[in-house]
Amino acid sequence: MTGQKAYAERSMRVITGKAKGLRLKTLKGSNKRPTTDRVKESIFSVIGEKVYEADVLDLFAGTGNLGIEALSRGARTALFIDNDHRATRIIEENLELTRFRSKSEIWTSDVFTALLRLRTVSRAFDVIFADPPYEKGFGTKTLVLLEENGLLNTGGICILEHPIREEIRIASNRMKLMTHKLYGQTAVHFFQDIDTEE
Secondary structure, three states, rough: OOOOOOOEEEEEOOOOOOOOOOEEEEEOOOOOOOOHHHHHHHHHHHHHHHHHOOOOEEEEOOOHHHHHHHHHOOOOEEEEEOOOHHHHHHHHHHHHHHOOOOHHHEOOOOHHHHHHHHOOOOOOOEEEEOOOOOOOHHHHHHHHHHHOOOOOEEEEEEEEEOOOOOOOOOOOOOEEEEEEEEEEEEEEEEEEOOOOOO
């Protein structure tokens, strides 16, 4: 990769909204798995209008594909977190391309460390995307930390992508499974924060 850029143009695009049709940059020679257009379109059909004016958190953000789609569809703000500095550089370039940089923050950080940091500053979000690395069992850990740290607003939705063979376990009074969908070897679970005191 010496003397070459760490990314290449691929067929990932913004599906609809203000940045509709713009093609985003992705990492080349990386183990990142950008969410395909088909899966992304299905995810946003489930979320519906909840993305409008939402504060969005994009965990294990990769190229920022999901958070940028949310901004294009009317989200108020987005925070992108990834531990790979090459990925966060691509996110910044994609935000400049789509003109959403002023609505965004980018953290180059271990996601689990960042979740604890967010708790200390009392941040919470309306929509949270999480697409952790496969084969590491990070799905359940991510959900547990989101709930323990109060990072999902009441009524908010968390969308977790994971391999179908990974069991997701969460013992929760608040974060309830809304629905799940299967796409080949990928599963997408939708959880909603329910205020049990209401």
